[in-house]
Amino acid sequence: MPGGERPTSALPTIRVGIVEKNQHTFWDGENAGWREAAARLGMEVAVAAPVQENIDEQLAMMRRHLADGVDVLGFVGTYPDAFDEVVAEAADRGVPCICFDLDAPRSGRKLYVGMKDPYTMGRWAGERMLALLPPGPRLIGLQTGSEKAAGARGKLDGFVDVMKENGHSVVGGANDGEDVALSRRNCEQLLAEHPDVDALYGVYSYHTAIQGQCVRSLARKPVVFGWDVLPETIELLQEGIVDTAVWIKEYYFGYYAATAVATLVRVGVDEALEVMGMDPVHLEGNVICPEAEAITPQTVDRYVRWRRDHGLEDKLTRLAS
Structure with missing residues (x-):
């Protein structure tokens, strides 16, 4: 040419x-x-x-x-x-x-x-969780899929530091080893042992959906805040069960x-x-x-339109070999 x-x-x-x-x-x-x-x-x-x-x-x-x-x-x-x-x-x-x-x-x-680096993003998430918590010291339940992976560790450590700096307590943090079934059992056990937990935070993409499913039937619903927006997370956001899912x-x-x-x-x-x-x-x-963007029940429909506009409903297929 x-x-x-x-x-x-x-x-x-x-x-x-x-x-x-x-x-x-x-x-x-x-x-x-x-x-x-x-x-x-x-x-x-x-x-x-x-x-x-x-x-x-x-x-x-x-x-x-x-x-x-x-x-x-x-x-x-x-x-x-x-x-x-x-x-x-x-x-x-x-x-x-x-x-x-x-x-x-x-x-x-x-x-x-x-x-950005996981610790910074963990603090970013912690600052946004603070805005969702009622006044006074609160109890936060944690879940992770790895004890060593840098992404998980940083997002957990940064978040926990913000909670402690602001007078809140944390429990949990057991590694489920990327096992979704174990993650659900861990969440159910955490809620049974700490029925007064005020919020749940998970650092792997499946945690937010699992936590939302676990708290759906509770009379006293804790705040649910976690990472990534899966299709099942969208439904929980639309129902108002998940309070925030971070779209990275x-x-x-x-x-x-x-x-x-x-x-x-x-x-x-x-x-x-x-x-x-x-x-x-x-x-x-x-x-x-x-x-990153915090997707909430108020903004999830806009996110769904973005997915549709980009053809992702048709293109999100498993490509790993």
Whole structure:
């Protein structure tokens, strides 16, 4: 096309290997963003994930992507210090790596797309929980799916610090190991042992839905506040049973990550980072963080319209292999 840009269809296809943290419907939104941008930008994405959180399996999947000859690796930095070797192996092959959803900032990855650091976001959630609590000291029940994962630990620690700083007490926090059935039993046990609990907080996507289901029949409903907006969470928000579910804009993690990948490959890594206002040498600070949003019973219908407008009702399908 003389004097103009080549159409995307004329450019070589970019092959991207993606490795996520686990297989759960939470990732459907991120995958939809990856797929949408990839279709526009001439990319093929291959998504893999362990059934449950497992670093060794993540690393093995990344190495299989490299053996398959991908142009770029995108991965979820479940534990920030676990990926240094495989990122170095990718660099030796000339394959740039990026993180999304959770970061491994010192691994040598080129950039990160996702939420701000988990501790900061835990405090963000705590500040919003404060506005939902009645005056006076309150008791907050906690749930987590991992005792070690940086994302879960940070979102829990930041939240707990805000509660304690404001005179509230916390109970629970038992690790359910990403087992939804165990999560429900833990929630039911917590409510039985602490019938006076004023609020529930969970850091994994399924916790908010589980907690909402557990408190639905209670005469005295505690505040339910947690992370991520699953289809079942939407129903509980519309019923007024869940008070807040944090939408971290995961669709845009995938969409922006795919856009960044295309820029890195088409333009050149160092040049692309400079164009994006990032540092090609000091990589840790290269981050793109969409602002999270607290979805409430008052705003959930707007969120549902956003999903519909983006075609997500049709596109949210499991892509992990």
